[in-house]
Amino acid sequence: MDNPSVPLYLGFDSSTQSLTATVIEVEGRLRRVIAEEVLVFDDALPAFGTLRGVHTSPDGRTVTAPPGMWVAALDAMAGRLRDAGIDLAQVRAISGAAQQHGSVYLSAAAAGVLRGLDPGRPLASQIDGIFSRQEAPVWLDCSTTAACADLTAALGGPGALARLSGSRAYERFTAAQIRTFATTDPDGYERTASIHLVSSFMASILCGQDAPIDPGDASGTNLMDLSRREWSARALDATAPDLARRLPAIRDSWSIAGRLASYWQQRFGFGPARLVTWSGDNPCALIGLGLIDAAQLGVSLGTSDTVFGATASADPDPQGAGHVFGSPAGGYMALTCFANGSLARERVRDAYDLDWPAFTRLLADTPPGNGGALMIPWFVPEITPTVDGRGPIRVGLDATDAARNVRAVVEGQALAMRLHSRWIAPSAKQIRATGGAAVNQEILQVLADVFDAEVLRIAPPNAASLGAAVRAFHADRQSDGAPLPWSEVVAGFTDPVAGAGARPRPEAVAAYAALLPRYADLVESLISDPRSPIPE
Numbered sequence: 327m328d329n330p331s332v333p334l335y336l337g338f339d340s341s342t343q344s345l346t347a348t349v350i351e352v353e354g355r356l357r358r359v360i361a362e363e364v365l366v367f368d369d370a371l372p373a374f375g376t377l378r379g380v381h382t383s384p385d386g387r388t389v390t391a392p393p394g395m396w397v398a399a400l401d402a403m404a405g406r407l408r409d410a411g412i413d414l415a416q417v418r419a420i421s422g423a424a425q426q427h428g429s430v431y432l433s434a435a436a437a438g439v440l441r442g443l444d445p446g447r448p449l450a451s452q453i454d455g456i457f458s459r460q461e462a463p464v465w466l467d468c469s470t471t472a473a474c475a476d477l478t479a480a481l482g483g484p485g486a487l488a489r490l491s492g493s494r495a496y497e498r499f500t501a502a503q504i505r506t507f508a509t510t511d512p513d514g515y516e517r518t519a520s521i522h523l524v525s526s527f528m529a530s531i532l533c534g535q536d537a538p539i540d541p542g543d544a545s546g547t548n549l550m551d552l553s554r555r556e557w558s559a560r561a562l563d564a565t566a567p568d569l570a571r572r573l574p575a576i577r578d579s580w581s582i583a584g585r586l587a588s589y590w591q592q593r594f595g596f597g598p599a600r601l602v603t604w605s606g607d608n609p610c611a612l613i614g615l616g617l618i619d620a621a622q623l624g625v626s627l628g629t630s631d632t633v634f635g636a637t638a639s640a641d642p643d644p645q646g647a648g649h650v651f652g653s654p655a656g657g658y659m660a661l662t663c664f665a666n667g668s669l670a671r672e673r674v675r676d677a678y679d680l681d682w683p684a685f686t687r688l689l690a691d692t693p694p695g696n697g698g699a700l701m702i703p704w705f706v707p708e709i710t711p712t713v714d715g716r717g718p719i720r721v722g723l724d725a726t727d728a729a730r731n732v733r734a735v736v737e738g739q740a741l742a743m744r745l746h747s748r749w750i751a752p753s754a755k756q757i758r759a760t761g762g763a764a765v766n767q768e769i770l771q772v773l774a775d776v777f778d779a780e781v782l783r784i785a786p787p788n789a790a791s792l793g794a795a796v797r798a799f800h801a802d803r804q805s806d807g808a809p810l811p812w813s814e815v816v817a818g819f820t821d822p823v824a825g826a827g828a829r830p831r832p833e834a835v836a837a838y839a840a841l842l843p844r845y846a847d848l849v850e851s852l853i854s855d856p857r858s859p860i861p862e
C-alpha cells in the first residue's frame with residue numbers, strides 16, 4: 327500500500343458460518359495485519375438457504391453445506407479485498423484454513439472446468455457441473471454411526487484405529503462419511519472422480535487444479551497413517567472400493583500447491599502468487615495463536631469449542647475422546663472438540679430473549695459455582711463425550727431462571743474442557759483464546775477460574791485466518807531457500823494484548839476445584855447408564 331514493494335501474505339478461514347480473509351505485511355522485523363474481512367454466509371449469500379452456514383435435517387443428525395456457497399464466498403471476498411484498496415498484485419503467497427472433516431465430491435468434469443475458468447464470469451455460474459454430490463457433509467453431521475462401527479471392526483477396534491490414525495472412529499470424520507455415501511449411493515460414488523476436504527477443495531479452486539491435503543487436515547479423516555503421514559491402505563480398503571485414486575496426495579503443510587489460477591489474476595488483479603497447501607481451522611489456529619511449543623493450551627470458542635495444544639508424541643487420548651492431528655509446524659497437535667460451543671450458548675441466549683450484552687451482564691452478576699447448580703450443555707448431539715440427542719441436563723437449576731442458566735451453560739462448557747484437556751496439558755498456566763466468543767471477557771473469566779490459568783488474547787480476532795496467512799509467509803520463505811524458524815515466523819503477530827484476557831481468582835478457583843469431580847461423576851453416570859436418574 328504505502329510502499330508497493332512490501333510483500334503481502336493472504337490467509338483465509340472458510341469456517342462453518344463465515345469466510346474470513348486476513349492480509350499481513352512483512353518487512354524485515356516489522357509485521358502488521360493490514361486487513362481482516364469477514365463474510366457471513368447466511369447474510370451475504372441468502373440464496374443458498376443456510377442457517378448458521380449449514381442445512382440440518384429435522385432430527386439434527388444430517389448436517390451439510392452447499393460447496394458452491396463456499397466458492398461464491400471466495401469470489402465475493404476477492405472483490406471485497408480489491409475494493410478495500412489492497413494491492414493484490416503484492417500478495418506473494420496465499421494459504422487457508424477450513425472447517426475440518428467436511429468432504430466435497432467432484433465429478434470427472436471438474437478438472438477441465440477448474441483448468442479453464444473464465445475471468446469474465448462469476449465463479450458460481452461456472453462450477454455447477456463439477457459436483458457428483460450437491461451437498462457436502464460437514465463436521466456437525468452425526469448420521470454415520472453404522473459406518474463407524476464397520477470401520478472400527480475392520481481396523482482392529484477403537485484403540486488400534488486411534489493408534490493408526492490419531493482418533494477412534496467418529497461420525498464426522500471423513501472415512502465414515504465416504505463409507506456412508508458409497509454404500510447408500512453407489513452410483514453417486516461411482517460418478518465421483520475425486521474427494522476433497524473443504525481445505526483442499528478451496529485450494530483447488532484457487533489454483534485451478536487438484537490441490538493436495540496437508541497432514542493437519544488429513545489426520546481428521548481416520549484414513550491417514552499418522553506416523554507415516556500417508557494414506558493407510560488398510561483404512562482405505564475398509565472404507566470404500568477404489569478410494570486411493572479418488573483422494574488427493576498428502577503433502578507437507580508448507581508445500582506449494584501451484585500458482586494462483588489466471589481467473590484470479592485477471593478478474594481481481596492478483597499476481598501469480600504461490601498457493602500454499604491449506605490446512606484445517608484448528609491446526610491453523612494453533613499457529614495463529616503462536617502455540618509452537620508444548621505445555622500451552624489454546625481454546626477456540628467458535629461454532630464448536632475446541633481445546634488444543636502442540637505435542638511431541640502421537641500417543642492418542644487414553645480416555646479415547648480426543649484427537650491427535652499433524653501440526654502444520656511439523657510434529658503433532660492434540661485436540662478435543664465439543665459440538666455444544668456457540669450453538670449451546672446461543673440456545674440459552676435465545677431461550678431468554680437476550681442479546682450478547684444482556685447475556686454477559688447476567689454472567690457477571692452470578693457467583694462462580696452458581697450456588698451448586700450444574701448444567702451439562704448437550705443441546706445438540708455432543709461429540710465429547712459422544713451423546714446423541716440427550717438434551718441439556720440441569721441439576722439444582724430451575725429452567726426458568728435466566729441468570730443461573732446463563733452461568734450454568736458457560737460453567738458446564740468450561741468444566742468439560744478442563745476434564746478433556748488433561749491429557750493434552752494437565753496443568754497449563756496459560757491459555758490462548760480465539761473464536762467469536764473470545765471477545766466475551768466474562769466467558770474468558772470463567773475459563774481462567776476453571777483452569778486456574780491466565781487466559782490471553784492476541785490482537786487479530788481470527789487466529790485460524792491469521793495462522794493461514796503466517797503459514798503462507800513461512801512457506802514462501804521456505805520455497806525461496808530462506809527458511810525462518812517458527813519462533814521468528816510468528817513473532818510480532820501472535821503477541822498477547824496486555825489487559826485483554828483474564829486472571830484466575832483464588833476463591834473462584836477453589837469453587838470450581840470442588841465442582842469438577844461432581845461434574846465428572848455426573849457425566850460418567852449418564853454415559854454408563856443413559857436412563858440413570860438425574861440427581862436433584
Ligand code: ADP
Nearest residue numbers: 341342343344628629630668682761762763766
Ligand atoms: P466459526 O469460525 O465456527 O464460523 P466464529 O469463531 O466466527 O465461528 O464464532 C461465531 C460465534 O461467535 C457466533 O455464532 C456467536 O455465537 C459467537 N459470539 C459472537 N459475539 C459473541 C459475544 N459477545 N459473546 C459470546 N459469543 C459471541
Ligand code: XUL
Nearest residue numbers: 425426465607630632663
Ligand atoms: C474439530 C472439529 C471442528 C471443525 C469446525 O475436530 O470438528 O472444530 O473444525 O470448526
